[in-house]
Structure formats: C-alpha cells, structure tokens
Amino acid sequence: MTPSRHSDALRAAQMYYLQDLTMDAIARELRTSRSTVSRLLSAARDTGLVQIQIRNPLDTGPELESMIRREYNVDVHVVPVLESLNEAETLDRVAIQAARTIGPLVDSNAIIGVAWGSTISAVSRHLTRKITHDTVVVQLNGAGNMHTTGITYASDIMRRFGSAYGARVEQFPVPAFFDHAATKTAMWNERSVQRILDLQARMSIAIFGVGSVHADYPSHVYAGGYLDESDLKMLAHSDVVGDVATVFFRRDGSSDGIVLNERSTGPALAQLRQVRRRICVISGASKINGLRGALSAGLATDLIVDEATARRLVGFGGVAWPNG
Template identity: 50%
Template sequence: MSPQSRTSRAEQALWASRLYYHQDLTMEAIAQELKVSRSSVSRLLTFARESGLVEITIHSPEAAQNELEAWFANTFGVTAHVVRAPSRATKLERLDRTAHTAAAVLTQAVQSQLTIGVAWGSTLSAVASHLQAKPTHDSHIVQMNGAVNLRTTGVAYAGELLGRFATAFQMAVHEFPVPALFDDPATKQAMWRERSVHAVLEQQARAGVFMFGLGSPRAELPSHVYSGGYLDRADRAKVKNYGIVGDCATVFYRADGSDDGIDLNERSSGPSLDAIREIPHRLCVVSSSSKRDSLRGALAAGLITELVVDEVLARAVYAWHTGRGR
C-alpha cells in the first residue's frame, strides 16, 4: 500500500513539507520517498501552504498531528516532532535527519536575552552542524556538564560544539572545563566553591532552554560517556548493578526515571535531575531504537518538555508502553 493510500491528504502534505522545509530534500527525492510524482509533491506543498499547515515554518496543529506525536502529547505531556526516514536509511542517516529537524526547532525557540544550556555529545554535535544563523543580542550559550577525563581535557571537543551555537546565534560562550565525573565527591564540592566555577553554575541556573541528547550504555552508536574513557571498570559495573539505562548530561537514571542511590551522580558534573526539571524549556534530541529504554527513563523522570525523535525509536517506545513490544 502506497503512502498516498495510507494517509490523508493533510498528513501527506505535512510529511512532504517537513522533508522539504526542515530536511532540505529536493522535490525529486521527496517524490521517491513518498512514491508519488514530482508534480504531486508540488501540489502537496501548495496544499500545505494554502491550508495553513505551512507558513514560513511548518506548523503541526493538533488536527494534523500524526498519531505518534499526538500519543506523546497525550501520554507524557510533551511536544513531539517525529522525524520520518525511508526504511532503507542507515542509523547515521536517521540521526542526521533528526538533528536537522532539531536545529530548525531550536532556531524557532532562540531569542535575544536568552541563555541556552547544552550537554555535549554525538547528537548535539550533529545538531550543531545544521544550525542556521539567527542573530541575537545579550544572549548566552553555557556548557552544562564537564568533558574532562583521564584521556582528554575535552576542551577542544566541547569548545567546538559551543562555538557553533555561539556563531549561529551570536551568543556569549561559557565553557565548563571540569571533569565529567570526579574521582571523589568531596573534590567536586570544593571546586564548586571556586568563584570561577561558581560563576558558570550561576549561568547554568539562568538557562531558559536546555538542549540535550541521551546517553545509553546499549546504544548502537556508542555514547561518549560509555565509550570515551569516562567510566572505569568499577563504574561500568555500577551502571549494570544499578540498572542504569541512560544519562542526561552525565547524570544517570533507571528505566522508571529514578536516580536514588546512584552514587555515580554524586561525582557527576552535570545538573541534578531536579535542577533539570526547573528549566522551563527542555528540548531532547534522540535517535536509534537502541535508546528506547534511555528515552523511556527520561520521559518517566519528567526531563523533557519538547522532543525531536526519529520514527523508529518513537514507535519502539510506543510499542513498549502499550505492551506490544515487551
């Protein structure tokens, strides 16, 4: 059954619009993906504009939300953007499409006199590569967790990521050159009292938007925290013993969203889950079905207000939650 017969005209027009405006696909590429003619794609885009689905940006009113986006809204109270890709797409291609959409979503949210917090990682690096210029004034970009470990300072990696955001939006940069995980919680507490470090912590507390990916110990595209030398053998054993399914800015949690008793978090440089929940706009970007449990845990913990997710992962979470994927 073709996409045209499976979906309503409005749904198909919305799909075509996302591919055209958010993902910059050509009409020929869209026609191939939707299995329709190029002229049909043109008519769908015209219909989307004339019907109000698209103005300058893509609108997804409730009547035109696809089934998964509506389900995330009704079940978890989050605004979801489900990113479609051809069934033949690779994991990297799905990540790239998801990152491209996330960059467009963030650009809509960016404004002057705003502080954006970012958690470094592979997903945010992909988002940064798709950012479009939108000049602001008196705005800031702040690193939310450290990137230093025994192998690297992480300064170059995190600095490049922050620099791309700063260039796109003309923001002041606030780096956080501390370990991702301290050896001793007491060392962390002492460093937090240093005025230079405390100044960054205060900037983090001003964040109106927090953009982050989700780490997972079982991701098919390895998360930096689990593959980049941040965890030693004892730490990796704790990840297993505590039932950890993921992390947000190197703060770890279980599938039910709990983090009580996880002593790794006492050493983490990232904000606590309670602190994250205080940030008004929490934009999560995640791709790959192997991060199903990580996304489940983040949703259960109430860490997300807006979600950009690839369709395969969205369907995996839906299937588990409804009992069809257990």
C-alpha cells in the first residue's frame, strides 16, 4: 500500500474495531464511500494491521500446544481444522496460518532460507506484504531432476517470498540429488556454488516442510520424479521416514549411514540446527512419522501444525501413535 492508503486503512481499522463505529459512520468521517471503507478494512486485515483472535473456552489448541512445547521444546501453533476436511483443504488452512505467523518474524537485514515443496508452495501463496530492507531469500536445495530442471517450480516459490518481503532472491541452480557424491564434492568447490552455500551458512531464518514417504498428499520430492525405484528401496532399507530440504532421517531423528544424503544438495541437518529460527510447517496426519523424526532430530524451533496431527503427535484424547 502507499503511505496514504496505509494511513487510511489504519484509521478505518481503529474506528471500526476500537471505537465501534459503523462503516457508514466511518465513511462520513473519512469523506469517502462505504465500499471504500470495506476495502480499507480488508486491506488492514490482509497486511497484518489487524489480527483477529477468537478465544473459544472449548478449544483444546492451547493444551495441545503446551504438551508439544514441553515434550519437544518448540514454539508451536496448532491450527484448528475439522477432520472431515481432505488433506488439500487442511493444507490450505495451515498455510494461511503459517503465512500470518511468519510475517512478523521477518525483519530487515535477514537471510531467509526457504526449502521448496508442496507445503511451502502453499504457504508462499498466502504471504502478506511487509517492507524490509537488505533482506535475502535463499533457496535451500536444488530442484532439478532427470525429467525437469525444476527451475520454474522452485523459482515461483522463491519469487513469492521475495515479493512479499521486498527481498533479493538467490536461487540454487543445481539438481536436488547428484548421481554421484564425487560430483557434488566437485561442485561444492565452485565459487558460484560457494556463494550460495555461504548465504545458507549465515541465514537467520529457515522455513521448511517435512517430506514424508507415506503421506496421503504426496510430498513433491517423492511424487515429482526425483527418486527412482532403487532410491526408494534404499530409503526403505535405511528406515527413512521423511526429509527436510531433501536430507533424510529416521523416526528417532538419526541420519547417519543414509547413503542418499551424500548426494543431496540440501543443508546437512547439523548445519540446519545452527540456524537461530527454524520454522517447520506441516499438514496432514499421514506425515506424523516424518514430523516425529524431524522433531527428534531437533530441526525446528517453531512448529505450525494442524490439530489432528498435533493430537496424534502427543497421543492427546486417546489417539494412539501409529506404527511404522
């Protein structure tokens, strides 16, 4: 918004929400139309000037958040979603909440690492604009595979983050997985690649979803042609339950001995744990094992999760953890 429109939206919001004036009364005071006031109020909500909270005495979210916080030492936002919704609808609800949560955490002079994937793609479509200065959005892992460069898919996500925060975007034009670990080693010595790796090493915020082998709503890395049958068998043999930025781990959070990680272009889990703010967004109870692995590995400082998955995570309300 322009400074003038921003000021008008703020003034309209204060009169409507704090002074209980009607839209007609606000329109008269601002010497404008009722429809313009309605648009100003919508703009105030969309840009975060107004944040609406509903306090439901029957809401179990706070109790769930407290249980997860105690067990996994993360700041958590549980998104109330009816279990009758399908995974795509649930994902959209979680993405909206995640976008609203991420915005206030982004500031000027930040380096924001973003991992591509179905969940973060959904989040990127709901980001609200926030003006920052000298902020950089850097892609965390390559996106190419044997069928596509992946540039369009990943760049759309990065572009939305860059546009939302007025940030410079740095893409990572390498494949998601190299065919040979030696090729990765050689590429990592190239100065053009080292420039991106240096940005990743200095990021202050990392934003990612959790890929899961058995999710009902397939993670992009498993559904987009990145892994062949031999790769999938190798992951199953290593008891892999999920990945963050195409780096794989087991249910207990361990990742040692997983051969495919030697060819992955995502940041090592030990490096990711060094980032001050690590925001994990997850939707869908079928990703529960991947989520438990990511939390056991200490990959997240902040978690945004739908209510059904949160319940399964801590066995709340008599819901048992699934096997596998």
